[in-house]
Amino acid sequence: MSLVTIELFFGMLVFCAQVTWRKPWYLPLAAAAAFAYDWMYFPLIGTIDSGPVSALTITCKSLYYLGSFALMVVALRCCAYITWLEALVIAVAGYAVQHLSYNVFALMMNVLDVHHVSLHINSTVVHIALFALVCLAIYAVIGRRIAIDEHKIRARYGWVVACVAAMVLMVVFSMVFVQRKPMAVQTVGFLYDSLCMTLMLMLVLLASTNDQLRSDLIAMQQADRLKAQHYEMAKENIEQINIRCHDIRKLVGSLYADDGRMPTPEMIREVENNIRIYDSMFHTGNDSLDVLLTEKGLYCSRHGIAFTCMADGRSLDFMERSDLYSLFGNILDNALESAQQVEDTGKRVVNLSVQRDGGLLVIHEENYYAAEHAPIFKNGMPMTTKSDKANHGLGTRSIAWQTRKYHGELTMKATDGVFSLGIVIPIPA
Template identity: 35%
Template sequence: MLNLPIVTLMGIASVIGLGDTHFNKRALTHVLSSMTIIAAIMASSIWFELSLISFDTSSTSLEAPTSQLLLGIFAVLWCTRWQQGIYICVWAQIVASIFSELVDLLSMLASDVAQPVLRIVLSIVVCIPVYWVCRIWLRPVFVMPESRDEARQKVIFAFIVAVIFILLSNYQLIFLLIGSREHSLMIPAFRLLTGTLSLLALYLQNDIDRRQRVRTELLTMQQLWETKRSQYEISKQTIDLINRKSHDLKYHIAAFKAMNEKQIVDGAFRNIERSVSMYDSSVHTGNPALDVVFTEKSLYCESQNIALMCMVDGKQLDFIDPTDMYVIFGNALDNAIENVKGNADVNKRIIQVNVSGRGNLIVASVRNYCDTPVALIGGLPKTSKIGEAGYHGYGIRSIQYTVEQYGGAIKVDVSDNTFTLQMIFPAPMP
């Protein structure tokens, strides 16, 4: 019946559709390596089918475990992580079994002579929809955690589902249940039901995990929002105090200079005045919240030899809550500063910020030099902070979440050694 090779072939299509491969698909050597692995797996499945498995004996119980083993080997070799490979091979086995039983049901409509040929042809053709179902429908809900502990839990759950599926889809059990060893519609129907329920269990597990992950991210971003709100209040008070003190101190220096005309004292006072002026570097954008953010960051940029260039019409953003403003631009500038401050070329330590109205939209952008490659995951950059991969990545996500609260969206562009974060808001109705 060639059940094992058919399920294995569809399983390979499922693995390719679900998994991220470490093979370079454009490199000829990697293409040849992939084809060699697939050919070896298929040859093994055919050998097992012809040598060890017979529909008339209890050896049919070896079919599902053998298929799972072969798909597991292929998935581990194909995928970037072995845990992902093991988890995907369970999905692939179940998806392949479902489509295999559908093919079996369709082929039974033909005559006994045409059934074997029709089944082989349909199995090869069906590999294309199998791939697209996995790629378009199942892959978006497929979640494999970065954490080893979470990944291990998902693999254990998948292993339990696989064991139950293998036991329930065992031909010997089905023969016992229906009381006959003849090949009838009951066999593919029962196996189809078993596969569907197993796939549903895996799907629900991923859906629950995804919802929990989203809930955790929202809680984390809320905590970050509260932290930023506190930082905003502290920064506002600190900057106001520094501005008042520096303003008063400059007047005291000027008055003292008028009473003492010695040249050496004048030079000393000029040096003091220049030092104090650095702390009087308030930025005026027309928006008090933006003024606090840019003044705070400009002081830090000054100490790091970073040029912060602002062309900002702050009044355009008056509809944004001050704390949200601090979250958006504070995180954006923190990311830009982190990116450029390590650049050995001081001329490339430049950050440009623009905020302007364009028709019915308000566009804000933060641009900086970026000489190192930036990996984008889902359109967002992967964290570059060593040791804080689980935390710093929420910076851009916090920006995205906050911008979306105002009906806006963000866009990340990395090109020509430049990193640009663009935030687009719909202009409020007058």
């Protein structure tokens, strides 16, 4: 029985260590679908393999492989929280694993025959054992610490397409020019095919994955940046509160002069303006969010930015504190930086809302931006306008990463001088 679809299924799992699955029982269902597909095509493939090579046999096998590939892409997309593009690349990598394991099996059987070693073994058992060893080896070396990333795929779209095309050519080359040749030619062909497929697989992974170690390094750099900003902001806020308290004490003392004159409206208004600093204190029901919003509110008060926020902090209880602080910290940092660049003081406004809508967490942020600093979008994400692109733009990428971590959807757009960000995240039951 042909096991291509089943092998493809397990080959894909090699690169799914960082994938989050929708339901535990979806995977066995996908495996059953792969087995049923192979079982349905078993009589046809057996007939094709036993006959001569022709255009009809090549077409039939190609359709079988294509159907197997399409079935696994759909199954992976339905079973995991990934995009279609990510599922497509994972399936391509899984097919490379399947093809490599077949080449290893064919090479081993050819070598045994060439040396006239007489072994009474079940070829199917050997094939399965070698496939398992190849999967374990690739998983141990690279599969366990990489994650397919749609943004990297789109950024290196040409490389990915070229590598996938080369892999397809390798499969066709093996099927048409190698498998029916004399044993010595087959051995050289399988070896060459394996080397080329390995190279193409490595290029595809380099072009479309995030290494976990690199992701951790970026996260550490982001955390260090936030800590530095937090320290500077906290120091400025303490200084501002001390100054305001001193001013309030003096103003209250001067409200009623020694000569008994009543306080003027201007004097009362000045006291109110100094007390207004305490309007920046937030009580949303989530302590971590309260601290962050209060810090940003004090910063806005000091820099002439109107900051309004309506937040249901209790709906954020499912998020880790570090993730919450990173997500909202980056959202507000980007918004405040943009608002400060607006010359019209009446448009230095940042609006944030966090609410629960049924089983969804809905986050929405809006702010004005200066025309000369209008964001430039690429693949739905604003690109940094700073010259040092390696160390900037991390905030936007972090927002996207945090959203995907909680299986949410992120949208950003800029229209008529207003930048808006929307995030929808399913709230765990």
